[in-house]
Amino acid sequence: MHNIFIMALVRIFFESFRFAWHAISNNKLRTFLSILGVTIGILSVISVFTIVDSLEKNVRESINKLGSDVIYIQKWPWGISGGGEYKWWNFMSRPEVEISEMKKLSLKSKNAEAIAFMISANRTIKFQNNNVEGVNVLAVSYDWNSIRSFDLDFGRYFTEHEVNGAKNYVILGHNIALSLFNNLNNLGEVIKIKGEKAKVIGVFSKEGEDITGNSMDDAVVVPVTFGYKLMNKRRSNPSIIAKAKPSISNEELRYELSGIMRSIRRLKPKISDNFALNEISLISSQLDSLFSVISLAGWIIGGFSILVGGFGIANIMFVSVKERTKQIGIQKSLGAKNSFILYQFLFESIFLCLIGGILGLTLVFLLIQFVSNFFDFSIDLTLQNIALGLCVSAIIGIISGIVPALSASKLDPVEAIRR
Numbered sequence: 001m002h003n004i005f006i007m008a009l010v011r012i013f014f015e016s017f018r019f020a021w022h023a024i025s026n027n028k029l030r031t032f033l034s035i036l037g038v039t040i041g042i043l044s045v046i047s048v049f050t051i052v053d054s055l056e057k058n059v060r061e062s063i064n065k066l067g068s069d070v071i072y073i074q075k076w077p078w079g080i081s082g083g084g085e086y087k088w089w090n091f092m093s094r095p096e097v098e099i100s101e102m103k104k105l106s107l108k109s110k111n112a113e114a115i116a117f118m119i120s121a122n123r124t125i126k127f128q129n130n131n132v133e134g135v136n137v138l139a140v141s142y143d144w145n146s147i148r149s150f151d152l153d154f155g156r157y158f159t160e161h162e163v164n165g166a167k168n169y170v171i172l173g174h175n176i177a178l179s180l181f182n183n184l185n186n187l188g189e190v191i192k193i194k195g196e197k198a199k200v201i202g203v204f205s206k207e208g209e210d211i212t213g214n215s216m217d218d219a220v221v222v223p224v225t226f227g228y229k230l231m232n233k234r235r236s237n238p239s240i241i242a243k244a245k246p247s248i249s250n251e252e253l254r255y256e257l258s259g260i261m262r263s264i265r266r267l268k269p270k271i272s273d274n275f276a277l278n279e280i281s282l283i284s285s286q287l288d289s290l291f292s293v294i295s296l297a298g299w300i301i302g303g304f305s306i307l308v309g310g311f312g313i314a315n316i317m318f319v320s321v322k323e324r325t326k327q328i329g330i331q332k333s334l335g336a337k338n339s340f341i342l343y344q345f346l347f348e349s350i351f352l353c354l355i356g357g358i359l360g361l362t363l364v365f366l367l368i369q370f371v372s373n374f375f376d377f378s379i380d381l382t383l384q385n386i387a388l389g390l391c392v393s394a395i396i397g398i399i400s401g402i403v404p405a406l407s408a409s410k411l412d413p414v415e416a417i418r419r
Contacts, residue, residue: 027316034316035356037309038396041302042360043367046381046389048298050364054379056291070147070279071254073097073105073240073261077276094274095265096233099224102141102240104264111248111256114146117224119236125220126192127180135176136219137193139227139236147243150216155187155202158223166225171202175217194230198222250279306392309356310400317349317404328408329417342409349401350394357393361386 075094102117109115118140124133142163155171162169170191177184177200180191189200204216222230244253254277261275321328328341361381368379 030316030319031352034312035309035352035359037305037312038353038356038393039309039360039363041304041306041309041396042357042389042393043302043363044305045298045302045392046361046364046385047367048301049295049385049388050368050379050381052291052294052298053382053385057380069244069250071242071244071250071257072276072278073101073242073257074238074276074278078278091276096238097240097275098238099141101261101264105240105242105257105260106143108260109242109256111245111253112242113245114143115240115242116144116147117141117238117240118144119224119227119231119233119238121231121236123194123230125176125180127189130180132176132179135173137227137230138219138221139224139231140221141224144221144241147241150207151205153203153205154185155200157202163223163225166229167223168196168198168226169201169223170198171204171221172200173204173215173217173219174206176220177203193220193222196226196229198226254279306396309353310396313349313352313356313397313400314404316352317345317401318407320348321345321404321408324408325411326417328411329413329415332411332413333417338409341411342405345405345408346398346401349405350397353393353397353400354390357389360393361389364389 075096076091097117099117102115105112106115118138120136120138122134123137124131125135125137142158142160145157152171153174157171158167158169170193172180172186174184177186180186181189184203186200186203190197191200192198207215207217227236242253242257244250258273258277262273265274267274331341365381368381372379
């Protein structure tokens with residue numbers, strides 16, 4: 001019995017495919033115009049989703065370079081969790097974090113794997129007659145290399161003795177090295193940063209430009225003790241960066257750092273924190289809501305096209321039922337059941353929508369290839385979005401074909417043959 005049912009479904013499947021292909025072959029223009037709506041709808045929806053997914057992937061990869069297990073202790077919070085007003089006037093009166101506070105945190109913290117201090121500013125860098133303006137100069141303490149992952153093409157990182165001794169050493173970003181020297185192997189050369197001489201001891205490997213600009217390619221790194229000579233202390237955006245141990249959650253580290261910082265600054269229990277504990281999850285939660293809105297907009301944009309396409313498919317199915325009324329009557333007179341007629345037209349509607357969906361996905365693929373050739377941005381048509389496009393097409397086929405299929409299955413065989 002089970003095998004008979006499967007054979008019947010297979011027969012209906014092939015019959016429906018044959019009738020759908022017959023409708024396309026005999027009425028090319030009519031069929032093309034009918035499935036055009038589905039094609040445009042799938043093109044709109046999947047294009048938006050593909051771009052949004054690729055954008056989200058690039059943004060999250062860029063943000064993750066900052067470290068998902070890292071907490072930044074700073075004067076200013078990155079955002080207000082749970083919404084609300086950003087009360088900048090309260091944050092302005094807060095003191096900046098100090099390197100002395102970083103040292104005390106390192107001694108007292110038991111949950112942090114590494115704690116570093118960092119200041120930064122944009123400066124002009126010179127070598128002989130060459131100069132590069134607006135370079136991001138990062139002045140860091142020794143443990144920064146345990147928090148921020150990077151590779152070096154040439155040279156080495158600072159030693160702890162060099163950092164503590166305010167050595168005028170510098171590690172160059174890939175693009176900065178090429179701009180100053182036209183080559184990467186320039187160890188031992190002396191450059192000038194704000195009039196101060198600095199000896200090149202390393203060159204970072206090329207990371208590539210990401211969507212947030214979080215790259216070492218256009219930055220240089222110096223020891224923090226040397227960096228104080230290059231920057232205005234009040235305008236250097238100082239940060240204490242703490243990385244959690246593998247077995248410690250961010251929440252545990254956050255709780256510990258908050259307690260230690262309050263004791264260092266001698267804050268009474270009723271006084272609010274005068275520092276911010278920032279982490280990547282604050283940005284990630286804001287990204288989630290942003291991309292949800294964009295995805296909803298994609299459904300709305302493509303939904304209208306899909307709706308129009310669905311009406312087009314329903315129209316061609318009603319026409320198909322009318323044209324094949326006599327054929328339906330003959331099939332019923334030979335013993336075909338109502339369910340056979342129903343599935344036959346329903347599958348035909350699904351096939352037509354799937355053809356429109358496949359055309360839409362093909363156009364998305366071609367559009368991605370075109371964009372990728374002209375823009376330095378990675379866009380991928382994922383299997384998930386391909387499956388989504390085909391599923392949406394099939395659902396539209398079911399919705400568009402169910403009424404015409406029901407009307408065909410309920411035709412009286414005698415009346416159908418007479419027509």
